[in-house]
Amino acid sequence: MDAVKKNNAAAPDLPNPQCPSEPKTHRIHDQMLRTDGHAAACCNAGVPAAVLMIFLGCILVGTVRQVRDRPRDLAFLAFAYADLAALFLCLRRAERLPREPSPEEGADEQRRRLQLVVWTLSAALSCAFAYRVSLLIMPPVLVVAVWSMTSFVAVVGFFVLVL
Template structure:
């Protein structure tokens, strides 16, 4: 590894013992330091942290919004559906990221195909749910435009993700 200057003194960059050893792809990543001069945790160990923070943030928003709409069951159902769909979408995307890039035919090709189909279905359902909510407040001409755009996004997404 190299050394990084800190306060005009060279501090050697040491790998994090908790991280699996493997080829490093980002040279700048090796140079990240905490305040104590030790190497920061590698991306493989902390890869789920941003998603977890986002889900906690969304859960706080869900709780706050659920209090406001607790007397309107349709709004509460939409809110619960959107949050559950988004959480499932994040989980599927996270699982897809962990699959090898070039799987052998017996190893992960079928699972990758299933995940692509599930991601498409979840994103399509979320798009349709939002289009429905938007169409409730639009004039009829714009409702048609919203549904045309939503259906084109879902169809193009099917061709891009699944086919």
């Protein structure tokens, strides 16, 4: 009997098998939490996206305060954040589509359209940043280099994502 008490004292986190006063509902609830990992993963999947959107929202508020007197900068900022938010939403929808080919052609068509929208949004965001950088601070030779690289990325992205 003393050996049982010593073992239970050494491991206080383990439930005492000799203790009938422990309610059974806790055990069942713990088993449900342990075995239903898929549901927990689905609930926690949106947490990183929500944290990222809150972080970007805080940065947006600070940046809007700085550029509120410059309408061109404010329009660029609004476009960039709206494009980025739409890109995240489309990527989230693309992740939720089934990965294996389905017998339904509607899912394949939806995946194809979503890929085209993701490419369009990413190309627009790349072009907006290239325009912004080349407009303000670059000499003409580097402007050509920036636009060449942006065009290359957009074309390669089209072939990879859409075709």
